[in-house]
Amino acid sequence: MLDIKFIRENTKLVKEAAKNKNIKVDIGELLKLDEEKREAQTKIDNLRAQRNELASAAKGGKPIAKQIAKGKNLKEEIAKLEREIENVNVKYTEILERVPNLHHPDAPIGKDDNDNKEVEIVGKPTKFNFEPKNHLELGKSLDLLDFETAAEVSGNGFYYLKNELALLEFALVQFVLEKLVKKGFIPFSTPDLARGFAMKGTGYNPRGNEDQIYEIKGEDLSLIATAEITLGSYLANKILAKKDLPIKYVGFSHCFRKEGGAYGKESRGLYRVHQFSKVEMFIFSAPEQSDDLLEEMKEIEKEIYGELKIPFRVLNICTGDLGAPAYRKYDLEAWLPMKNNWGEITSCSNCTDFQSRRLNIKYKDNDGKTKLVHTLNGTAMAFTRVPIAILENFQQADGSVKIPKVLKKYMPSLVITPK
Numbered sequence: 001m002l003d004i005k006f007i008r009e010n011t012k013l014v015k016e017a018a019k020n021k022n023i024k025v026d027i028g029e030l031l032k033l034d035e036e037k038r039e040a041q042t043k044i045d046n047l048r049a050q051r052n053e054l055a056s057a058a059k060g061g062k063p064i065a066k067q068i069a070k071g072k073n074l075k076e077e078i079a080k081l082e083r084e085i086e087n088v089n090v091k092y093t094e095i096l097e098r099v100p101n102l103h104h105p106d107a108p109i110g111k112d113d114n115d116n117k118e119v120e121i122v123g124k125p126t127k128f129n130f131e132p133k134n135h136l137e138l139g140k141s142l143d144l145l146d147f148e149t150a151a152e153v154s155g156n157g158f159y160y161l162k163n164e165l166a167l168l169e170f171a172l173v174q175f176v177l178e179k180l181v182k183k184g185f186i187p188f189s190t191p192d193l194a195r196g197f198a199m200k201g202t203g204y205n206p207r208g209n210e211d212q213i214y215e216i217k218g219e220d221l222s223l224i225a226t227a228e229i230t231l232g233s234y235l236a237n238k239i240l241a242k243k244d245l246p247i248k249y250v251g252f253s254h255c256f257r258k259e260g261g262a263y264g265k266e267s268r269g270l271y272r273v274h275q276f277s278k279v280e281m282f283i284f285s286a287p288e289q290s291d292d293l294l295e296e297m298k299e300i301e302k303e304i305y306g307e308l309k310i311p312f313r314v315l316n317i318c319t320g321d322l323g324a325p326a327y328r329k330y331d332l333e334a335w336l337p338m339k340n341n342w343g344e345i346t347s348c349s350n351c352t353d354f355q356s357r358r359l360n361i362k363y364k365d366n367d368g369k370t371k372l373v374h375t376l377n378g379t380a381m382a383f384t385r386v387p388i389a390i391l392e393n394f395q396q397a398d399g400s401v402k403i404p405k406v407l408k409k410y411m412p413s414l415v416i417t418p419k
Contacts, residue, residue, distance in 0.1 A: 001357055002099050004034055017102045020109055024419045025098045033092040040085045047078050083235045096141035097200075099356040103319045104328035110318030115329070117318070122302065123311030130397040134338040135388045136269045139165070141399055143419045145270070145389075157259065157274040161387075164416045168390070168403065169277060169383045171410035173252060176304060176380045177406030180250040183300065185281060188251035190230035193221045200235035201359040203325040203351075212258045223256035228377040231282035232355055239370060240363040244286040246293060250380065253278060271336075271343065272383040279380040281348070284361065290350050290374035291328075297348040297378040298330045304380060305345070308404045311335040312391045313342055326353045334389040345385045 007014050008031065015027050051074045054067055110118045139145025144165035150158040161169055181187055199222055204213060214223040224230055233252045240247070255278050270276075283302070285293050298314065307313045317329040326349040333342035353372035356362070362370045394402040403414040 001097055001354065002101065003357065004030075004096065007031070007099065013102065014099065017319075018100055020103060021100045021322055021324070022111060022320045023098065023100045025095060025100070027099070030092065030095040030099070033088050033095070036088050037085055037092060040081045040088070044078055044085075044094045047074050047081070048192065051078075088195075098324075099328050100322075100324040101352060103322055103326075104350075106316070107322065108318040108330055111320040112278075113316040113318075113321045116315040116321060119314040119316050119330070121311075121313040122306055123309070123335070125311055126337055126393045128337075128395075132337055132395055133399075134269070135391040138391045138395060138399075138401060139269075141418055142401065142416050144416070147269075153375055155274075159270065159273060163413060163419075164403075164411075164413075165387060165391075167411060168387060168407075169301070171403075172381055172383060172386060173277070173279060174410050175407055177250065177252070179304065180281065180300070180380060182280075183248075185248040185250035186230060188227070188249055190224075190227045190251045190253045192224055192256070193231050193256045194224050194233065195220050196222070196378055197359075198229050198236070199224075201228045201236065202232045202355050203323070203411065204229055214256050214258060216238070222400075224253060225257050226236060226250035226255050226278060226377075226379075227253035227280035228282060231280060233359055233374055235284060235361050236359040240361070240373065242283065242286060242363050242365055243393060245363060245373065246283050246289055249282045250278050251282065254279070255382075268338070270388050271338075273384055277383040281376075281378040281380050283376040284373045285376065286363065286365075287353070287371070287374050289385050290352060290376060293376055294328060294330070294348060294350040298375060301330075301332050301346050301378060305334065306331060307406045308386075308390070309406075310386075310404075312345070317347075322349075325349070325354045327352045327354070327380060334385070335378075335393065336388060337392040338388065343385065343388075345382065345389060346379040349376065351375045351377070 002014065007027065011027060011031065018027070020024050051071060054071055108115055110116070134143065144162055146160040146162060150160050168340050177187055182215065193216065200211065204225055212254055213225060216222060230253065231249045234249070254275060256275050259272050259274060281297060283293050285298070312332050312334045315331040315333060317331055322329055329347060329349040331344050331347045334345045336343040352374050355375045356372045361373050363373050379393045390404065391401055396402060401416040403416065405414065407416055
């Protein structure tokens, strides 16, 4: 979240950012409640000072009835004002937590994903000289996917990966982790559940208006939607040394999302499911490092998909599609023949100090002052949409599918053939 002092001093800028992000929040009401809180706190401080003076005056002797009565009145007035602050604070906090981060000057102003700006295209959309199949048809003919049994066991939106597709997932995990560890990222395998402070701290509110999070009934626990939650919270309430920044993590986790709502054809098969595996990058940095690190993260994602030879494009995400925490964001979209269009496979974001303020992650600067770190996150690979791209783009006329050569050392064969 943003600092209330920053909101007071930059009200116009904050209002403009909320407007550009299509987030409705009453900044005027927030500032009114802030003023009420501060006025009440000033009164409390004055009353406490009077109590201290009264206590000093009575020190060494028995307080007279007048002093006792005045002390009792002061105590009651302080308690009343504290209750008022507590009541105001509920509404104040609710509004403050809805205030979005600012956006980068180079983020396109726009309402939704239709206004995202294409930065570049790498590779060309795949063309076939035969009638191609979608990944569901390929999954059936090659005995790789089973949605029917998963629906019986777990419900709709779940699946079994089988045979070479199960091996392909593990091959992609090893490929990505090996690459990122060589680039200085510390590897993690993270918990699949997190407490409320971690969910809210990273911007995932289980009880928000758009509830996509699975909660554990009766527990302060939810299934994570991304390892961003567990990696970002790993250093909560810590003070870091500036010489150690940036700190780069990469984590493997399972991810769980309700994915409610109607998405039409794009929800078919593996494209939108309730559970999937993912490798996530997360970086803690000094403020002056974060812009360059976002570009570095984008280049890593481009390198991964370039080596896999999957056609993709890079998008500069517009303000209306940024979400509350992100200051700037890039998406990579692969060419998906099933859609006859581009489809998101990964993204990376700079959240500046929006998450670290909630999670209380700071560093000691060279001037000795303690400041908030900046946080960045990026999906290295999600293991549902990437297999779609591989199956559909690399299918052959004989019904087989070629595996990217870069995965040779992780796979028993570079061809998946009909059973």
